[in-house]
Amino acid sequence: MLCPKCKTDRAHRSHRVGLAEHLVSIVGLFPYNCHDCHSRYLRFRDSSHEAGPSANPSGEREIVATQRIRNRERKQREILLYGLALLVFVAILYFLTREPSAGA
Numbered sequence: 001m002l003c004p005k006c007k008t009d010r011a012h013r014s015h016r017v018g019l020a021e022h023l024v025s026i027v028g029l030f031p032y033n034c035h036d037c038h039s040r041y042l043r044f045r046d047s048s049h050e051a052g053p054s055a056n057p058s059g060e061r062e063i064v065a066t067q068r069i070r071n072r073e074r075k076q077r078e079i080l081l082y083g084l085a086l087l088v089f090v091a092i093l094y095f096l097t098r099e100p101s102a103g104a
């Protein structure tokens, strides 16, 4: 992780201190500490930098691909849900329109 103050690659994830840092970690913000200038700052966790010196550059692409798959699964679930709702609606409509003629 590059330090925004001294621009060296010596910033590392730091332990969360206090309620505020625990709260912001929920939205993905984690405290970082620079070993060079000892400045402390909050950054969004970057998984491609967490893997160490041998971090693969395709990490970002994998995240995007995972999100794309997740979006597709959600869309499929929505279509399934709408389809099921439509089926139930049509079934109700069918029984509603059928009943009078069956009674008569």
Ligand SMILES: [Zn+2]
Residues within 6 Å of the ligand: 003, 004, 005, 006, 007, 008, 034, 035, 036, 037, 038, 039
């Ligand atoms: Zn620094």
